[in-house]
Amino acid sequence: MSLNNGQTLTSGQDSTRNGSNSNRAPWEGVRAGLKPSTPTRKPESPKPENAITIAVSSRVLFSMEKEQQIFERQGMEDYIKYQVEHETQPLSPGPAFSFVKALEAVNTQLRELYPESEELFDVVLMTNNHANVGLRLINTINHHQLFIERFCMTGGNSPIGYLKAYHTNLYLSADPIKVREALEEGIAAATMFTQEKMTEVSETQLRVAFDGDAVLFSDESERIYKTHGRDKFFEHEKAHENKPLDHGPLKCFLEALGKLQKKFYNKGQRTDCPIRTYLVTARSAASSGTRALKTLRSWGLEINEALFLAGAPKGPVLEKIRPHIFFDDHMFHVEGAAELGTVACHVPYGIAQTVSKKGIKDKDTSQAPK
Amino acid sequence: MVSTIQNTDVKQKDADLAVVVAVTTRAVFESADDDGGDVYGVGVAFPLLQALHKVNERLLEESPAESLLFDVILITTDDEQQQQCSRITGSTRHYGLEVSRFCFSSQEDFTESLLKNNVQLFLTTDRNEALRASQNGVLSALLDQQLASCPSEQLRVMISGDAVLRPDTDPVPAGQKGAQSFSTQLGQMRQKFGIFNSPLSIVLVTLHGGRESCGDALRTLRSRGVSVDEAHCLAGAPRGPILSVLRSHFLLCDVVSCLEE
Numbered sequence: 243m244s245l246n247n248g249q250t251l252t253s254g255q256d257s258t259r260n261g262s263n264s265n266r267a268p269w270e271g272v273r274a275g276l277k278p279s280t281p282t283r284k285p286e287s288p289k290p291e292n293a294i295t296i297a298v299s300s301r302v303l304f305s306m307e308k309e310q311q312i313f314e315r316q317g318m319e320d321y322i323k324y325q326v327e328h329e330t331q332p333l334s335p336g337p338a339f340s341f342v343k344a345l346e347a348v349n350t351q352l353r354e355l356y357p358e359s360e361e362l363f364d365v366v367l368m369t370n371n372h373a374n375v376g377l378r379l380i381n382t383i384n385h386h387q388l389f390i391e392r393f394c395m396t397g398g399n400s401p402i403g404y405l406k407a408y409h410t411n412l413y414l415s416a417d418p419i420k421v422r423e424a425l426e427e428g429i430a431a432a433t434m435f436t437q438e439k440m441t442e443v444s445e446t447q448l449r450v451a452f453d454g455d456a457v458l459f460s461d462e463s464e465r466i467y468k469t470h471g472r473d474k475f476f477e478h479e480k481a482h483e484n485k486p487l488d489h490g491p492l493k494c495f496l497e498a499l500g501k502l503q504k505k506f507y508n509k510g511q512r513t514d515c516p517i518r519t520y521l522v523t524a525r526s527a528a529s530s531g532t533r534a535l536k537t538l539r540s541w542g543l544e545i546n547e548a549l550f551l552a553g554a555p556k557g558p559v560l561e562k563i564r565p566h567i568f569f570d571d572h573m574f575h576v577e578g579a580a581e582l583g584t585v586a587c588h589v590p591y592g593i594a595q596t597v598s599k600k601g602i603k604d605k606d607t608s609q610a611p612k
Numbered sequence: 613m614v615s616t617i618q619n620t621d622v623k624q625k626d627a628d629l630a631v632v633v634a635v636t637t638r639a640v641f642e643s644a645d646d647d648g649g650d651v652y653g654v655g656v657a658f659p660l661l662q663a664l665h666k667v668n669e670r671l672l673e674e675s676p677a678e679s680l681l682f683d684v685i686l687i688t689t690d691d692e693q694q695q696q697c698s699r700i701t702g703s704t705r706h707y708g709l710e711v712s713r714f715c716f717s718s719q720e721d722f723t724e725s726l727l728k729n730n731v732q733l734f735l736t737t738d739r740n741e742a743l744r745a746s747q748n749g750v751l752s753a754l755l756d757q758q759l760a761s762c763p764s765e766q767l768r769v770m771i772s773g774d775a776v777l778r779p780d781t782d783p784v785p786a787g788q789k790g791a792q793s794f795s796t797q798l799g800q801m802r803q804k805f806g807i808f809n810s811p812l813s814i815v816l817v818t819l820h821g822g823r824e825s826c827g828d829a830l831r832t833l834r835s836r837g838v839s840v841d842e843a844h845c846l847a848g849a850p851r852g853p854i855l856s857v858l859r860s861h862f863l864l865c866d867v868v869s870c871l872e873e
Contacts, residue, residue, distance in 0.1 A: 287822070287847045318807050372807065373816060373830065373843035380827040391822035391847035394854075397813070399842070407853035 285353065287391045288360035290409045294498045296345060297368040297405055299415040300379055302434040303342060304333035318372075325375045332385035333378070337434045337585050338414050339386075341566040344448040346389050348516050352502065355509050361502065366408055367393035368401045368415075405429050412495050414587065422590050430495045432569050432587035435576075441564055441583035447516050449565040450499060452492055452545075453556075453589075454523035454534050456571035460488035461592030463530075468593055479530040486537040491591050492569055493541070500543050520563055521545045526552035560584040571595070614717040614725040617697070621705055622712050627730070630683035631797050633664065634715070634731040636741065637688050637700050639755050652703040656737065657755055660861045662764035663811070665710045667801065670811040674804050680797065685729060687715040689722040689741055723748040732794050735862060742871050751790035753862040754871060762859045766811055769798060770860040771838075773818030773829035773845070775870055791866040792836065799838030815842040815860055822847040 287293075300306065313321035345363040352362055365388070367379065373395045383390050394404045402423055405413055413424045413431040424431035443449070455464045467475040499517055506515045521538075525531040527550035538545055549559055557578040560568055568586045570576050571594045579586035618624065640661060641652035664682045671678045686704065688694045694716050704711050717725040723745055726734055734745045734752040742752040762768065802812050816833065818826040826845040833840055846854060863870070 287849070290849050322807070373840040376830050376840075376843045377827060380823050380830075383823060391845065392849060393823070393826075393843070393845050395843040397842040398808070403857035404844075404854065407857055408849065 285389075288362050288364050290364065290407075292360035293362055293364035293409075294411045294502070295364045295366055295408050296342070297366045297401070297408065297410045297413045298338050298342065299417065299420075300367060300369040300371055300375075301416040302336050302338040302414050303367065304336045304339070304379075304382055305436065306333060306336070307436060322372055322374045325378050329378045330381060331378075332382040335386070337437055337440065337587075338567075340440070340443050341414075341448075341585065342388060342390075343445065344443070344566045347446055348448050348502070349389070351516050352505065356505060359505075361505065364392065365390050366410070367395075368404060368410075368413065369393070369395050370398055370401065370417075370420075371395050372397045402427055402429075411498050412492075418588070418590055421588075425491050425589070425591055430492050432492075432589045434585070434587045435580065437580045437583070437585060439581070439583040440585055441561065443564050443566050443585075447518055449518045449520065449563065450496075451520040451522050451560060451563060451565035451568040451584075452496060453568075453570040453572070453575065454521055454525060455487075455490070456592035456594060457490050457492045457569050457589050458496060458521070459490045459493075459534065459537060461490070461571070461594070462488055463533075465593045476529055479533050483533050484536060485533075486540040487533065489541070491589055493543075496543055496545070497541075503544070515546075518546045519544075520565060521548040522551065522556050522559060522563075522568070523549070524551050524553050524556075526550055528552075557582040557584070560586075614715060614721050614728065616725075616729065617701065617714045617716070619701070619704065619711050619713060622710055624712050625681055625683035626679040629679035630681050631733070631794070631801075632683045632685065632729060632731045633733045633735065634685050634687045634726055634729065635661065635755075636736045636738070637686050637693050637696075638690075639735065639737045639759075640686060640709075641700070641703055650699065650702055651706045652699065654707070656757055656760040657735070658707075658760070659762045659764040660735070660755070660759060660767075661709055661711075663762070663767035663861060666765055666811045667767050668710065671801065671804060678804075680800060684709075684711050685713040685715055685731070686711050687722060687725060687731075687734075688717060689719060689736065689738070691718045694718050723750065726750045732790060732797075739871060746871060749790065751794055751864075752871065753864060755862055758856060758859070759861060762861050766813055768813045768815060768858070768860040770815045770817050770858065770863040771795060771829075771833065771840070772863055772865040772870055773816050773826050773843075774820050775865045776829040776832050788866050791864060795833065795838050795864060796836045799833070799836060802839055802841075803837070810841070813841045814838060815844065815858060816840045817855075817858070817863070818843075818845045818847070819851055820848055821845070 309321060309325060312324050342365050345365060349362045367390050376395050394401065401420060405424060410429055413429055414434050415421050416434055418433045421431045421433045452458050455461060463479060466478050496519060499519055503515055503517050523534060525534055531550040535548065555578050556575050560579045561582045561584060565584065568579050568584050569589050570586060571589045571591050573588055576586040576588045635657055639657035640655045642655040643652060661684065664684055668681045671681055697716060701714055715725045715729060726745055731750055734750050735755050736742050737755045739754055742754050745752040798814060802814055816829055818829060823845055826843060830840060830843060844854060
């Protein structure tokens with residue numbers, strides 16, 4: 243089931259690309275001792291205010307399990323020593339890796355269609371790591387041929403200020419505390435976990451799946467469900483069917499994706515658009531789902547596929563969709579998805595984060611809002 | 613005419629081993645709301661001086677006989693300030709600043725004073741002064757108004773990754789020797805402290821270049837014995853927002869033209 247609200251939003255100004263000269267420092271002619279620029283012309287990084295900036299921490303971009311263990315058991319000095327000793331040994335991909343690769347694939351296609359535009363994804367490495375670990379991270383980025391030119395290695399200082407400075411549209415980290423802080427500052431963020439199983443995903447089409455309540459939408463309906471129970475929830479949703487839900491922490495990110503999608507649609511690429519979005523919600527198509535769809539429509543947002551599970555587990559459905567990333571506010575769903583190989587991340591937002599009451603989860607009859 | 617007065621309240625540093633940092637009195641003392649009293653108001657460079665002092669304190673804690681310390685001198689760079697001798701020394705004493713010497717010079721001859729006093733780093737809020745000193749072979753850095761809100765418990769030095777010259781650059785331009793040796797000394801100081809809770813933080817910032825430039829800079833600095841705490845690569849992103857989060861006291865560049873930007 244797909245939504246088409248029939249509205250065409252303006253795709254925003256396409257600013258002219260920065261000429262390579264304007265970024266050169268005055269002394270560049272004097273740098274006799276520096277390496278000559280590489281022969282293949284790398285594209286310039288877009289200005290943060292024009293781009294869709296995705297900030298990722300080193301632990302979600304790459305797999306650093308062993309290193310993390312050393313840090314936890316032996317402390318910082320040994321951890322750094324280990325990293326420096328293994329500097330030329332590239333790290334393996336982490337949970338966010340395929341997502342970042344897909345972002346780059348979309349960029350390549352956007353550049354082909356709109357060579358002058360800066361409306362692109364920009365991936366920034368945002369890590370707490372000490373700069374001593376920097377060379378290993380740079381070597382790893384080189385090895386995997388990722389296009390990451392911006393980073394902040396904060397040496398232990400909070401990343402929040404930098405996230406804001408980069409107009410970050412989405413922040414992914416393994417540290418739930420930082421993720422919460424970011425959410426509190428109004429930055430879309432989610433916690434990623436190491437997963438044993440990561441199913442193969444498309445290399446040409448970016449697929450992003452979202453839960454509804456407390457992710458795209460606020461947690462207002464969930465609150466009603468938790469405080470007053472299932473029946474009251476249905477009554478409420480039916481009564482307020484035409485009243486849009488308030489927005490949730492990931493709404494703006496969906497909006498940003500939609501903006502890029504329209505750029506492809508404008509060039510005739512609708513059915514084979516390199517970006518595809520999904521709503522995967524425990525709401526039911528027959529009843530509570532209507533309010534969700536109407537809310538999206540009122541926001542002028544499209545979602546390509548909406549799946550109303552009426553409380554059924556999300557894992558199997560996600561396994562079929564194969565998104566690069568799935569956002570949910572319930573750890574239960576995150577874990578369920580991850581078990582079947584979907585890269586799932588947790589949005590620590592809303593009422594689900596408080597200790598949940600037992601007993602409401604009756605599988606046969608439940609129509610949980612999540 | 614230049615004259616130098618020692619501050620007898622403060623123990624003099626080792627002439628050979630200390631790192632001489634000269635700061636203009638205009639940066640240290642506020643003369644805007646001047647009521648003509650005996651003591652100046654606090655200027656933008658106050659947190660900087662406190663941070664330099666903090667580094668010295670901690671260095672001496674680690675090793676009471678330490679000679680690799682910051683040797684801070686105040687220098688006047690205009691005729692008007694040159695006349696304010698007792699007010700400057702009085703204010704310094706009033707605030708208990710760890711300043712070992714006062715150099716009274718005018719606009720024409722302050723660079724002479726810098727050279728005479730073996731100054732390894734000249735800090736000023738005036739871009740022209742910084743350029744002039746640089747052109748005379750003295751490593752200089754510009755202090756800006758943001759400095760007033762920088763921390764006083766930790767000295768945060770930014771090194772420009774775009775302008776770190778590789779070790780095999782031959783020959784090393786005259787002005788650049790100063791930058792290299794200063795960063796090497798910073799590196800030596802930094803090594804005396806552990807990863808955490810250091811009074812000195814070295815921050816590498818690559819404003820224009822991307823990760824290759826940053827990687828090169830990290831390697832080059834490492835070869836000089838400089839261990840960097842933080843590394844930020846902007847690849848052309850607007851610097852204002854990032855720099856205001858970084859809150860560093862000043863930016864070190866190997867190349868003079870940094871000041872012209």
